[in-house]
Amino acid sequence: MKVTQAEIVISAVQQSQYPEDNLPEIVLLGRSNVGKSSFINTLIQRKGLARTSSQPGKTQTMNFYKINDAFYFVDMPGYGYAKVSKKEREKWGVMIEEYLQKRENMVLVLLLVDSRHEPTEDDRLMYDWLTYYGLDPVIIATKADKISKVRQKKAVDNIFNTLRPRKRSDVILFSAATKMGKDEAWEVIEGRL
Numbered sequence: 001m002k003v004t005q006a007e008i009v010i011s012a013v014q015q016s017q018y019p020e021d022n023l024p025e026i027v028l029l030g031r032s033n034v035g036k037s038s039f040i041n042t043l044i045q046r047k048g049l050a051r052t053s054s055q056p057g058k059t060q061t062m063n064f065y066k067i068n069d070a071f072y073f074v075d076m077p078g079y080g081y082a083k084v085s086k087k088e089r090e091k092w093g094v095m096i097e098e099y100l101q102k103r104e105n106m107v108l109v110l111l112l113v114d115s116r117h118e119p120t121e122d123d124r125l126m127y128d129w130l131t132y133y134g135l136d137p138v139i140i141a142t143k144a145d146k147i148s149k150v151r152q153k154k155a156v157d158n159i160f161n162t163l164r165p166r167k168r169s170d171v172i173l174f175s176a177a178t179k180m181g182k183d184e185a186w187e188v189i190e191g192r193l
């Protein structure tokens, strides 16, 4: 898809703030710092639209990015950041569940995991929760430029065996630095729009 328009429409913390123009939504989930903002910026070819941060856990809002007046990327607040208080974690849980269980506009869930490491306990819980609710996420294995070709293959094997998606093509190796996986990601997204 050629992106000609991309803008952040709202940073929401509750349902009443979600956009009401009824466009399809692609949701991004993953632990803090996994590369969600970088993924969005790479796909839409804008360096700074989605705010990347070296301070994990900062954004506790759901950011709606409107693309080409055709759909939204919804960047969910990251999980798994140790310094976040119990109260904030609870708030996060409510925000995420409120969205994932009720949002009819949602057409695809992308779960981002770091290709350099085993999926974390939080990644597994998130994946299981999503599949339990029938959401069938596609997994984006980020930061693939940081590991060798051999390790990239092992990472996909590992993710496939740990999270157990339906098919291997549900795991996409991705790099914001080299743009690896960009075309595959767009293909999946366009398939749902």
Ligand code: GDP
Pocket (backbone or CB within 6 Å): 030, 031, 032, 033, 034, 035, 036, 037, 038, 039, 051, 052, 053, 054, 056, 057, 078, 142, 143, 144, 145, 146, 174, 175, 176, 177, 178
């Ligand atoms: P978010 O918290 O999930 O939105 O993560 P960000 O997109 O802010 O990325 C966190 C950090 O990882 C930043 O310093 C990014 O520059 C870096 N990063 C993200 N994706 C990649 C990637 O594909 N390759 C490399 N080398 N660094 C990345």
